[in-house]
Amino acid sequence: MSTNAVSGPHSKPSTGKSSKERSRYLHYNVALSLTFLVGMVSATFAIIPDCDEVFNYWEPTHYISYGSGLQTWEYSPLYAIRSWLYVGLHSLAVLPFSILAGLDKKHEFIIIRGILAAISSLAQTELYDSLCTVVGPDIGFFFLLILVPSAGMFQAVPAYLPSSFAMYFVMFGMATFLKNSRDLGKALVFFSVAGLWGWPFSIALIIPQLGLWVFEGIYQGGVYWVLRNSLQSIRGPLVVLATITLVDSIAYRKIVLVPLNIVLYNVFGGEGRGPDLYGTEPWWYYLANLSLNFNIMTGFALSSIFFQALGMIAWPTSTNRHQLVLQFPFYLWLSIFTMQPHKEERFMFPAYPALCLNAAISMFWVKHVISQIMRTLKSNISGETWGTVAVFCISSVAALISILRITAINTAYSAPMGIYNFDRDLTLDGNVCFGKEWYRFPSSYFLSESARPRFIKSSFSGLLPGTFSESDFGFRTGTWRIPENMNDLNQEDPSKYVPIDSCNYLVDSYYRDKKETSLEPNYILDIENWEQVSCKPFLDAAQTPFLDYFT
Known part of the structure; x- marks a missing residue:
């Protein structure tokens, strides 16, 4: 099977030259440096918008590393739909830094995010290099131009979520398949890591x-x-499957196939169970969300098949099989998840690179059409230059909108992570309690080793996390002990709450125009019982309708 490609509408088919012989805009090392730099910025400053990231991944990792943390029902051996291999890998990754440098826990938090960003950087660059080599340098460069500054990737790259983990290895798999489409085995290993260790x-x-x-x-x-x-080719995926089965079975102390459990719960949960318990969204949710995270590039991604069809009709020699096939993953993913009632932003993470690739293909044809028009008009400036300038202007607008969104989100919503940056002479120990702010808790990595997160009753009536067993007998016995009062029906459990008089600290928010209730009083105004330690501004979205609509 040939891997021949074209580098432009009027180029002759490639003769299989190496990447060094192909004309490209950015050298591999330059692209790697660029994606790495942006990744480190996102690892340092990106907020945590999803409580599932904290309770299902940061907290179990903290438990593996420090012996304490919050436990969700998903980690109960009765359900076992979260992998201890996945969180264990992250705990091991940061262990050398912790031992050698004696870092503060918050520094470990940043290091884990930095490691994730570094892996993503390498994956992005590998896919860029493959696109330049096989499909064409224009599409490869446009892909990077769209991907790197996007608000969506800024949030997805450092996110400690299986969907982000899957995104990295999907990119590795796509890159490997492009460079050697005849050898399926190597690509399948990456895809199996994405699906079995990440998200099925x-x-x-x-x-x-x-x-x-x-x-x-x-x-x-x-x-x-x-x-x-x-x-x-299935030998590699079988090894990947055996590894996760072995590690999780040891951790849970019973034979467990976590990827299968995830699929069974989400697809065949049965009446009264399943992801819909945690909310549903209208069919257009992902269109709106992708428009926020990729703005005008979402439109170009959705339109790529039409640009491709027109291009194939007008210039049939300008397309190879990869350019056509690579457009389908985004459409397939969007179709599958649009049909699901329960929708979340993180569900789109694995398809973010596919979206950027579709948009890049659209940009490829936009450039070509403009180039042809300017050649017809016999402009003094070459048609190729006009096309390049047009694409650069469109991409610059998209990048500017994304940067403004990133800045707005991190300026308006960073308080839940920022309030812990107070005077280090103060010892934060005992019970640190959360009421209506329970879902914005950024993880135990922001607390001292003597502090424990606790919940007080608020108007929320679903199931909150419990705590992992901190028994001194055996290593991390909470991985296999069945916790009390857990359920998969999102039914409230009163035992998860502590009385407020047992709280040494309380994290709460205050909105001037919001009426207090008996369950959610304005604790910050109760100066007789509480003293303010740390306070950061936070956007009141309800009183900011324009921003509320667009963010």
Whole structure:
């Protein structure tokens, strides 16, 4: 099977030259440095907008590292839909820094995010390099131009979530498949890591490329060749599956297949169970959310198939098979998750690179059309230059909008992480309590080792996390002990609350125009019982309708 490609509408097909021989805009090391720098900025400043990231990943990691943390029902051995391998890998990754440097826990928090950003940086650069080599340097460069400054990637890159983890390895898988589409085994290893160690549903993103592999394999090698190579290619994924099964079974002390449990719960949970318990959204939710995170590039991504169709009709020699097939993962992913009633922003993370790739293909055809028009008009400036300038202007507008959104979010909503930056002479110990602000708790990494997060009753009536067992008998016995009063029905458990008089500190928010209730009084005004230690501004979205609508 050939990996020939075209570098532009009037270029002749590639003759299989190496990446060093191909014309490209940015050298590999320059692209890597750029993505790494932006990744480190996001790791340092990005907020945590999703409490699931804290309670299901940061807290268990804190428990593995320090022996304390909050536990959700998903980690109960009765349900076992979260992987201890996944959080254990992150705990091990930061261990050398902790031992050698004796870092503060908040520094470990940043280091873990930095490691995630570094892996993402390498994945982005590998995919950029593959696109330049196989599909064309224009599309590769446009992909990077759209991806790097986007508000969506700024949030997704350092997020400690399986969907972000899956995003990294989907990019590795796509890059590997592009560079050697005949050797399916290497790409399948990356995709299996994305799906089995990360998020099972991300495996759907390989379907279009797998379809191309099967089609071309049958055409050139026959059915037997496809079957033989399929059997040879599954050895890597089987090792990946065996590893997660072994580690999780040891942790839970029973045979556990977490990826299967995740699928069963989310797809076949049964009546009264499943993700819909935690809220549903209208069909257009992802269109609105993607428009916020990628602004005008979302429109170009959605339109790429139309640009492609027009391009193939007008200039049929300007398209190779990869340029066509690579557009389908985004459409497939968006279609699958739009049909699900329960929607969350993080569910789109694995498809963010696919969105940027679709938008890049649209930019490729925009550049070509403008170039052709300017050639027809016989402009003094070359048509190629006009096309490049047009794409650069469009991309600059998108980047500027994204930067403004990033700045707005981090300026308006960083208080839940910033309030812990107070005078270090103060010892933050005992019970640190959360009422109506329970879902903005940034994790135990922001508390001292003698402090414990606790919940007081608020108007929230769902199931809150409990605490991992801190038994001194055995290492981290909370991984296999069945916690009390857990359920998968999101039913409130009163035992998760502590009386307010047991709280040494209380984290709360105050909105001037919001009426207090018996369950949610304005604690900050109760100066007889509470003394203000740290306070940061936070946007009152309800009183800011314009920003509330657009953010």
